[in-house]
Amino acid sequence: MSDGSVVDCRWLRRPAGTVLTTLLVAAAYYLSGRLGLLGRLDIEGVVVTPVWPPTGVAVAALLVFGLRVWPGVALGSLLVIASLTTPQATTLVNVAGNTAAPLCAVLLLRRIGFRPDVSRLRDGMALVFGGLCAMVISSTAGVGVQVLTGKLDTGDFWTVWLAWWVGDTMGVLLVTPLILLFLAPKGRFGLHRWKEALCLVVTALVLVPLAALSPISLLFLVFPLLVWAALRFELIGSMSCALFASVLATFEANTGGGAFVRQSGLEVMAKLGAFNGAVALTALLLSSLVTEQRATRRSIQRACDELAEVLDHLTAGENLPNAAGQRATDDGPRPPGRAPAPPPQ
CATH class of the missing domain: 1.20.58 (Methane Monooxygenase Hydroxylase; Chain G, domain 1)
Structure with a gap:
C-alpha cells in the first residue's frame, strides 16, 4: 500500500465511513481506558496508571485510519474522564492534551519514515522516540491542571508528572505494535x-x-x-x-x-x-x-x-548450435569450410 497503512482505508473517504470509524475509535479508546483504570495507582492524591492503553489505541488508530479520526480520540478521552468525575472547564485541557499527544506522535513517526508493520529496527526506535517525546504533552497538560486547580502541590509536580508520562508512553510501546500487527494483512502469521x-x-x-x-x-x-x-x-x-x-x-x-x-x-x-x-x-x-x-x-x-x-x-x-549448425567456442564461431587448426606440438 503506497500510503504506508496496514489496511485498505479507501472506504474512509466516504463521510459515513469516516463517522463510523470515528465512533469505533471513540469506543475503543473508552473501553481500553476502563481496562487501564483497573490497575490505577494513587500518587500524591492523583490517579495514575502504570500502563495507559488508550494512548496506544489512539496512535494505532491515527496510523491506520489517518488523522481524520482524531475526533474519536477526543470523544473517547472525554467519556473516560466523565466516567470518573463530573466534566468541568478544565476537562477540556485534559482532552486537548490526550488528543494532541497521539497526533504529535503520529506526525513524528511519519516524519521519521515509520512503517506500521514494524519490520525494521528503525521502526522500533522511531516508536520509542515518538512515544517518549509526544507523551510529554499529555502528561504536562494533565498534571498542570492538577496544580493550577490546587489539587496538587507544586512540589509534587515532577513526581506525578513522571508517573503520568511513563504510563502514557508504556501504552504506546506495549499496545500500539500489537494493534498494528493484528490489523496487518492476513497470512502474515503462519502456524507451522x-x-x-x-x-x-x-x-x-x-x-x-x-x-x-x-x-x-x-x-x-x-x-x-x-x-x-x-x-x-x-x-x-x-x-x-x-x-x-x-x-x-x-x-x-x-x-x-x-x-x-x-x-x-x-x-x-x-x-x-x-x-x-x-x-x-x-x-x-x-x-x-x-x-x-x-x-x-x-x-x-x-x-x-x-x-x-x-x-x-x-x-x-x-551450448546452443549457431545458425550454421556448429557450436560456439571461446574464440567465436569458425568460418564454414575450414578445418580446425591442429594442436601445437
Whole structure:
C-alpha cells in the first residue's frame, strides 16, 4: 500500500465511513481506558496508571485510519474522564492534551519514515522516540491542571508528572505494535511452528505469574522468555509476552503483593515503571531487529536464486548450435569450410 497503512482505508473517504470509524475509535479508546483504570495507582492524591492503553489505541488508530479520526480520540478521552468525575472547564485541557499527544506522535513517526508493520529496527526506535517525546504533552497538560486547580502541590509536580508520562508512553510501546500487527494483512502469521508456540504459551503462563507473584522479586525471569519469543516468533510473540507480564505485574503492584510487598506508593510506581519500560524496550527492539535481519536474509536469498537462474540460462545459451549448425567456442564461431587448426606440438 503506497500510503504506508496496514489496511485498505479507501472506504474512509466516504463521510459515513469516516463517522463510523470515528465512533469505533471513540469506543475503543473508552473501553481500553476502563481496562487501564483497573490497575490505577494513587500518587500524591492523583490517579495514575502504570500502563495507559488508550494512548496506544489512539496512535494505532491515527496510523491506520489517518488523522481524520482524531475526533474519536477526543470523544473517547472525554467519556473516560466523565466516567470518573463530573466534566468541568478544565476537562477540556485534559482532552486537548490526550488528543494532541497521539497526533504529535503520529506526525513524528511519519516524519521519521515509520512503517506500521514494524519490520525494521528503525521502526522500533522511531516508536520509542515518538512515544517518549509526544507523551510529554499529555502528561504536562494533565498534571498542570492538577496544580493550577490546587489539587496538587507544586512540589509534587515532577513526581506525578513522571508517573503520568511513563504510563502514557508504556501504552504506546506495549499496545500500539500489537494493534498494528493484528490489523496487518492476513497470512502474515503462519502456524507451522504451532508446537513451539504452544510450549511458549505454557511457559509464559507458568513463568510470568511465578516472577510477578513471588515476594522474592523474580521479575528478571521474564527476560529470557522475551528473548525466546522475539527470536522465534518476532514481534507478535514478544509483544504478547511483554503485555502479559506488564498486566500481571501491574495487578500485583495495585494489590501490594508479590514483588511489590511492603513498598510505598512511590517505590511501587518507580519499580513498576522501570520493569514495564525494560520489558517493552526489550521486546520491541529485539523483535524488530530479528524481523529486519530475516527480511534481509530472504532478500539476499532471492537475489542469489535469481542470479543462479540467470547463470543457468547463460550457460545453456553457450551450448546452443549457431545458425550454421556448429557450436560456439571461446574464440567465436569458425568460418564454414575450414578445418580446425591442429594442436601445437
